[in-house]
Amino acid sequence: MxxxxxxxxxxxxxxxxxxxxxxxxxxxxxxxxxxxxxxxxxxxxxxxxxxxxxxxxxxxxxxxxYVGDWLPEPVVVAADRTGPVEHAELSDSxxxxxxxxxxxxxxxxxxxxxxxxxxxxxxxxxxxxxxxxxxxxxxxxxxxxxxxxxxxQSADLAPPPPARRTESEELARKFFAAAEGGDMDALLGMLAPEVVFQGDGGGKARAIARSETEPRRIAQMLVGGFRRVRILGASLRPAWVNGRPGGVTYDAEGRVASVVELDVADGMIRAIHAVSNPDKLGHLGPVSDIGRLPQR
Missing domain, CATH: 1.20.140.160 (PhyR, sigma-like (SL) domain)
Incomplete structure (x- = not known):
C-alpha cells in the first residue's frame, strides 16, 4: 500500500x-x-x-x-501472471x-x-x-x-474488468503481430482516430522526439521499429504494463531494451506509450545497450 x-x-x-x-x-x-x-x-x-x-x-x-517526453517507470507483470509479481496490485491501479x-x-x-x-x-x-x-x-x-x-478518461484510472482484459489482450496480440508483419491496413484499423504515441528515451536512448498523433505516421513508425528489432535479433514478449496490455522488448542476450503500454478503449487503441530510457528499466533486470544514443 x-x-x-x-x-x-x-x-x-x-x-x-x-x-x-x-x-x-x-x-x-x-x-x-x-x-x-x-x-x-x-x-x-x-x-x-x-x-x-x-x-x-x-x-x-x-x-x-528533461529531454523529450516524460513517462513514468513501468510496472510490469508477465502476461501469464506468473513469475515475480512485486507491486502487481499497483499495476492494476x-x-x-x-x-x-x-x-x-x-x-x-x-x-x-x-x-x-x-x-x-x-x-x-x-x-x-x-x-x-x-x-x-x-x-x-x-x-x-x-x-x-x-x-x-475513466479508462485511465480504473483497471479493465476481466472480460475487457481478455479482449484487450487479444487486440494487443493482433496489433503487435500486424506491426511485426508490416500490415499497415491492419494497424490503421486498430488505431483510434485520436490516437497518441509517446516515447521516452530521456535523451539516452532512441525515441520519438515529440508526441505523434497522425495514425498513418504512427503505423509507419511501428513497422519500421519492429523491422529494426528483428535485424538486431531482439524480440517482444507480451506483458501487462500498469494494468494495461503491452510488451517488453529483449535483446538477443535477454536484456531489457524497452517497454510498451497500450491504452485500449471501445475496441481501439487510443494511446501507445514506449519507454526506452535505460534509467527507467533497471528495476526490470539487466538493461540492453542496443538503443542507447552515443554520449556527447
Missing part, C-alpha cells in the same frame, strides 16, 4: 521504494526514541505521503530539463496516461488527489495525512480535478 501511494505520487519505481524505506527508517527512529505510536499504518501513510511531497519539489526542477496527467499538479495537489481519488481516503483522513484543514483539502481536490479533467 505504501509503495502504491509513493508510486502514484512520483511515477518512479526506484523513488517509491526509497520513500517507503525512508518512512520505515523514520518509524524505527521514533520507536527507539520512545515515541508512542498508536496506529503504525496511519503513521507510515502520513510519513510516505509527506516525504513524497518533499521529493516532488526537487523532482519538478529535474523534469524541467494507474495507467501511464493517468500518471502523465498527474504531472501537471503541484505536489500538495497530487498528494490530495492520489489519496482521495485513487485510494479512496475520506477528507478527514486526507487532511490529517497532508497536514491541512479538511476544507482546504476539499478545495485542493476540486482544483486538481478541474485541472486534469479535460485530459482524463
Amino acid at each position: 505504501l509503495f502504491s501511494i509513493a508510486y502514484g505520487m512520483t511515477g518512479s519505481v526506484g523513488d517509491a521504494e526509497d520513500l517507503v524505506q525512508d518512512a520505515y527508517l523514520g518509524l524505527t527512529r521514533a520507536q527507539q526514541s520512545g515515541t508512542a505510536i498508536g496506529n503504525v499504518k496511519a503513521y507510515l501513510t502520513t510519513s510516505v505521503t509527506r516525504l513524497g511531497i518533499n521529493h516532488l519539489g526537487s523532482a519538478r526542477v529535474r523534469r524541467e530539463t 494507474l495507467s501511464m496516461a493517468f500518471l502523465v496527467l498527474l504531472e501537471t499538479l503541484a505536489p500538495a495537489e497530487r498528494a490530495v488527489f492520489v489519496l482521495r481519488e485513487v485510494f479512496g481516503y475520506g477528507y478527514p483522513e486526507v487532511a490529517r495525512i497532508v497536514g491541512k484543514s479538511e476544507a482546504n483539502c476539499r478545495q485542493i481536490f476540486a482544483r486538481a480535478r478541474k485541472r486534469i479533467a479535460p485530459g482524463a
Whole structure:
C-alpha cells in the first residue's frame, strides 16, 4: 500500500521504494526514541505521503530539463501472471496516461488527489495525512480535478474488468503481430482516430522526439521499429504494463531494451506509450545497450 501511494505520487519505481524505506527508517527512529505510536499504518501513510511531497519539489526542477517526453517507470507483470509479481496490485491501479496527467499538479495537489481519488481516503483522513484543514483539502481536490479533467478518461484510472482484459489482450496480440508483419491496413484499423504515441528515451536512448498523433505516421513508425528489432535479433514478449496490455522488448542476450503500454478503449487503441530510457528499466533486470544514443 505504501509503495502504491509513493508510486502514484512520483511515477518512479526506484523513488517509491526509497520513500517507503525512508518512512520505515523514520518509524524505527521514533520507536527507539520512545515515541508512542498508536496506529503504525496511519503513521507510515502520513510519513510516505509527506516525504513524497518533499521529493516532488526537487523532482519538478529535474523534469524541467528533461529531454523529450516524460513517462513514468513501468510496472510490469508477465502476461501469464506468473513469475515475480512485486507491486502487481499497483499495476492494476494507474495507467501511464493517468500518471502523465498527474504531472501537471503541484505536489500538495497530487498528494490530495492520489489519496482521495485513487485510494479512496475520506477528507478527514486526507487532511490529517497532508497536514491541512479538511476544507482546504476539499478545495485542493476540486482544483486538481478541474485541472486534469479535460485530459482524463475513466479508462485511465480504473483497471479493465476481466472480460475487457481478455479482449484487450487479444487486440494487443493482433496489433503487435500486424506491426511485426508490416500490415499497415491492419494497424490503421486498430488505431483510434485520436490516437497518441509517446516515447521516452530521456535523451539516452532512441525515441520519438515529440508526441505523434497522425495514425498513418504512427503505423509507419511501428513497422519500421519492429523491422529494426528483428535485424538486431531482439524480440517482444507480451506483458501487462500498469494494468494495461503491452510488451517488453529483449535483446538477443535477454536484456531489457524497452517497454510498451497500450491504452485500449471501445475496441481501439487510443494511446501507445514506449519507454526506452535505460534509467527507467533497471528495476526490470539487466538493461540492453542496443538503443542507447552515443554520449556527447
